Amino acid sequence: MTDFLQSLPGQRWAGVDLLDYKPSGSAPFKAISRQVLIGDDTLACELRYFEIAAGGHSTLERHDHAHGVLVLAGSGACLVGGEIHPLGTHDLVRIPPWTWHQFRADAGSLLGFLCMVNRSRDRPVLPTESDLEGLRADPAVAAFIRT
Numbered sequence: 001m002t003d004f005l006q007s008l009p010g011q012r013w014a015g016v017d018l019l020d021y022k023p024s025g026s027a028p029f030k031a032i033s034r035q036v037l038i039g040d041d042t043l044a045c046e047l048r049y050f051e052i053a054a055g056g057h058s059t060l061e062r063h064d065h066a067h068g069v070l071v072l073a074g075s076g077a078c079l080v081g082g083e084i085h086p087l088g089t090h091d092l093v094r095i096p097p098w099t100w101h102q103f104r105a106d107a108g109s110l111l112g113f114l115c116m117v118n119r120s121r122d123r124p125v126l127p128t129e130s131d132l133e134g135l136r137a138d139p140a141v142a143a144f145i146r147t
């Protein structure tokens with residue numbers, strides 16, 4: 001990759017492909033795209049930009065690796081562990097290892113965020129029925145999650 005990627009309108013960058021969030025059918029998600037902004041093999045991390053269209057959501061998942069998230073555009077909310085946080089531009093979110101997490105865009109707005117992650121990482125784990133039962137014990141979490 002080159003050392004400089006010019007920003008383009010609408011949270012795009014010159015020479016960066018607009019990718020599917022995940023292979024379709026591999027996990028539950030809705031209306032989300034992925035761009036790998038910095039994926040250099042001399043770094044231990046990658047910087048990606050995800051954009052969730054209005055009303056869409058990321059996968060409810062957890063894994064051994066952590067995420068560092070910076071909201072760049074729009075508004076939405078996230079579940080981290082048992083807590084739901086509203087999200088707006090420049091909010092920062094840390095997802096600790098093995099913590100359930102899910103991002104949602106508001107009904108009337110996209111949600112765009114940078115996500116820093118280890119280049120070498122374990123695969124996300126989806127919730128079992130028993131995990132979902134535990135999560136749904138909190139009515140606010142039950143109302144938030146999408147599976």
Ligand code: MN
Binds near residue numbers: 063101
């Ligand atoms: Mn994740």
